[in-house]
Amino acid sequence: MNSDAHTGGHTARRRFGQNFLTAPGIVSRIVEAIQARPGESVVEIGPGLGALTQPLIERLGHLHVIEIDRDLIARLREKYNSGCLTIHEGDALKFDFGVLCAGENPSLRVVGNLPYNISTPLLFHLAGFASRLRDGHFMLQKEVVMRMVAAPGTVEYGRLSVMLQYHFQMERLFDVPPGAFHPAPKVTSSIVRMTPLPAGTYAAHDEARFARIVAAAFAQRRKTLRNTLRGFLDGIALEALGFDPSLRGERLSVADFVTIANAL
Numbered sequence: 001m002n003s004d005a006h007t008g009g010h011t012a013r014r015r016f017g018q019n020f021l022t023a024p025g026i027v028s029r030i031v032e033a034i035q036a037r038p039g040e041s042v043v044e045i046g047p048g049l050g051a052l053t054q055p056l057i058e059r060l061g062h063l064h065v066i067e068i069d070r071d072l073i074a075r076l077r078e079k080y081n082s083g084c085l086t087i088h089e090g091d092a093l094k095f096d097f098g099v100l101c102a103g104e105n106p107s108l109r110v111v112g113n114l115p116y117n118i119s120t121p122l123l124f125h126l127a128g129f130a131s132r133l134r135d136g137h138f139m140l141q142k143e144v145v146m147r148m149v150a151a152p153g154t155v156e157y158g159r160l161s162v163m164l165q166y167h168f169q170m171e172r173l174f175d176v177p178p179g180a181f182h183p184a185p186k187v188t189s190s191i192v193r194m195t196p197l198p199a200g201t202y203a204a205h206d207e208a209r210f211a212r213i214v215a216a217a218f219a220q221r222r223k224t225l226r227n228t229l230r231g232f233l234d235g236i237a238l239e240a241l242g243f244d245p246s247l248r249g250e251r252l253s254v255a256d257f258v259t260i261a262n263a264l
């Protein structure tokens, strides 16, 4: 628990992953990276005390936010009128981002200094809306961002990399040290940009099956594909598809996983 002048008297709640940005230079860099333009449809996850909210409203004219903490919602309501800020009270994990996606073109932009305790499920939730998003800019623990952007064959490459790279092109923009927040987290953070891939870049016929195969391939990282994928296909079938069954899952690209899933 932390309450002092840095947070205007608000007690930072650990259960909501509250680490508030307090470094103006970092806020500027993030807002610059987002390049928000007036009239765009943007939603911020977890506005908190408004470090990013304020400069985004200045650029956009209007912003949507999703916040779970009632004390922070009350503060936001006091500070902003509904003409410039629409507050969606509740859990971003359950939020239907589809309601903010108007028209045919993918237009919704999502931003947020994400609560570290729900960052992975939140990314999976957002992936379900990928075809309707224009992009996402997020602050996350650096270790998580390294896994999101990882290439096959590296130690960071795993289920998170494959499942997100199936939908998005991923770019790590820059790192943010613990001292930029109050209270300071224990670890370094990074900013990542996620841009949905053009429709059909990867086309798993059955995305649920694709997800099950990826999960199985990485459930026991040290085991070979012959072992981890045993429940789906045998070594001979893998060879017929052009894969060496003695390899580990970390050697397969997103396209390789799609090939396997579509062959079943």
Ligand code: SAM
Pocket (backbone or CB within 6 Å): 016, 017, 018, 019, 020, 021, 022, 045, 046, 047, 048, 049, 050, 051, 052, 066, 067, 068, 069, 072, 090, 091, 092, 093, 112, 113, 114, 115, 116, 118
């Ligand atoms: N954007 C602010 C900043 O950069 O200073 C606050 C970032 S803080 C790391 C995370 C924010 O997400 C907090 O405001 C927290 O209350 C909010 N939050 C936590 N869990 C949430 C959830 N499930 N849904 C929506 N907001 C959540």
